[in-house]
Amino acid sequence: MFTTRPEIAGTFGVVASTHWVASQVGMAVLERGGNAFDAAAAAGFTLQMVEPHLNGPLGDCPIILHSAALGTQQVICGQGPSPSGLTVAHVKGQLGLDMMPGTGFLAAPVPGAFDAWARMLQEHGTWRLRDVLEYAIGYARHGAPMVGRVKATVESVRRLFEQEWTTSAAIWLRDGGPQAGGLYSNPTLAETYERLLREAEAPGRSRETQIEAAREAWHGGFVAEAIDRFVRSPAMDTSGERHAGVLTGQDMAKWRAGVEKPLTYDFKGHTVLKCGPWSQGPTMLQTLSLLDGMDLAAMDPVGAEFVHAVTEAMKLAYADREAHYGDPDFSDVPMEALLSPEYVAQRRALIGREASMEFRPGTPGGRPVRGVDYAAAVARAEEMRAAEGSGEPTVSRLGASGGDTCHVDIIDRWGNFVSATPSAGWLQSSPAIPELGCCLGTRCQMFWLDETLPNGLQPGKRPRTTLSPSMVLKDGAPYMAYGTPGGEQQDQWQPIMLARMLAHGFNIQEAIDLPSFHSEHWVSSFWPRGAKPGKLVLEGRFKPEVAEELRARGHKVEMGGDWSEGRLTGARRLADGQLRAGANPRGMQGYAVGR
Secondary structure (H helix, E strand, C coil), X not given: CCCCCCCEEECCEEEEECCHHHHHHHHHHHHCCCCHHHHHHHHHHHHHHHCCCCECCECECCEEEEECCCCEEEEEECCCCCCCCCCHHHHHHHCCCCCCCCCCCCCCCCCCHHHHHHHHHHHHCCCCHHHHHHHHHHHHHHCEECCHHHHHHHHHCHHHHHHCCHHHHHHHCHHHCCCCCCEECCHHHHHHHHHHHHHHCCCCCCHHXXXXXXXXXXXHCHHHHHHHHHCCXXXXXXXXXXXXXXXXXXXXXXXXCEEECCEEEEECCEEEEECCCCECCHHHHHHHHXXXXXXXXXXXXXXXXXXXXXXXXXXXXXXXXXXXXXXXXXCCCCHHHHCCHHHHHHHHCCCCCCCCCCCCCCCHHHCCCCCCCHHHHHHHHHHHHHHHHCCCCHHHHHCCCCCCECCEEEEECCCCEEEECCEECCCCCCCCECCCCECECXXXXXXXXXXXXXXXXXXXXXXXXXXXXXXXXXXXXXXXXXXXXXXXXXXXXXXXXXXXXXXXXXXXXXXXXXXXXXXXXXXXXXXXXXXXXXXXXXXXXXXXXXHHHHHHCCCEEEECCCCCCCCCEEEEECCCCCEEEEECCHHHCCEXXXX
């Protein structure tokens, strides 16, 4: 089939990411002798500069890796927890809010991205932190090329920055702000990283102890102290009111990125690895389990039957996410029951020829469904749509400008794999901390204000993130690392891509380039937590008869742009040792490189 680009082939190393600069940085590290972990960390820190509207130094970052030396796969959880002072009593009782805000200080968790990258580098990498950070520092000091979306994002919150978040204005409205195609620097962030290195590099320290000292300076030193001071002053958020944060230096000091085993599901001769139910990752495993009992190979991969089957399977998986997923350190999540053959068969039987308009969580192992108010979520979506339609300037007044995410996949010549999805801490999430040159994330907006629910707010609990890297094994050996930005769409576009590869034989680039789709049927993880029953968005390149058949089946079909669905990247290793990679052409940012 025609593709926009070839699937990159090599034997030395491949890198695929959502921005061409980060891909080139990752490849430069491999060429200089670094391994996949060194390269991924360098690319990850670079993404903070070239995609600042999609991630930041104080954001989150889950990572799935395969260590060739250890012969095992790990999840590094870079999703920080809620602060000790963030309680339902505080938010609901003292502040009088019925929902967590989507921006500002109140929804800030402990930032997790830096420690996740640092732990991976410390335990699996070979380079010093200075060598890894030099790329990001260079771009922060001298300027990084800005894509048009950075400028558009800054313009969407210009009024908020000028009137409320003046520390953000000082960084992002300086000299007119970022210009599409121009260079833009962040010298304050450059100084933050340079100070971090100065404090870490005491004489006589080894590579590993330097990284440990940097982790301490970040979570227990000047970075934590600056955050603690700054969030005490109230800031405007999406509630329409000003609220102070509750994140403290003590919250920062007592947390470090953890290591876990990935969850797995065997699909068409391959084992799919995802993060635990503190992420939405298991929805992909549930979707694949439902599709596993269908003859996908007999379906046209861009036909109505395929779109219908995948969409209806995802509706059931995401309904279970809302009813049962949460931080397993706080909630007893029935993952074994959710993926059991008996439960999967019961759920698969619910998929008929017609589109379901219902929200149907299941009862795995007899587990009751609690606290899912679908009607309220539908009403919130309608209220927001009506406000936007009447000219209500929600974005400029309250800063309700959603952020997105980045992704990077790397395989090196030694057989190490990395799949990482950094996000949050984007420039429009909360006021910039002036001493640091960056801002806090707002992942705690994903909590419900009912501590009895699986994803209900409790101090020290991880919010159920949408961030969801993936890895695939074949015959027990690492085969592919892949993922995408996209919030709720991450675990929609990923199973679509994998099903097309494994059931229809497409390569990475072909599967990425095929027209894709997404649903907005379930309850969103993002403020204001809306739902749009039956909504199905098809990329504009689908044939008109496909859309008509789906409408006839009851789907509320909307047509998007011709190249509007997905930001996938991926890298795989073939049995003969060849490395292959591909990246999304949409938006003209993502690139795969290698040799």
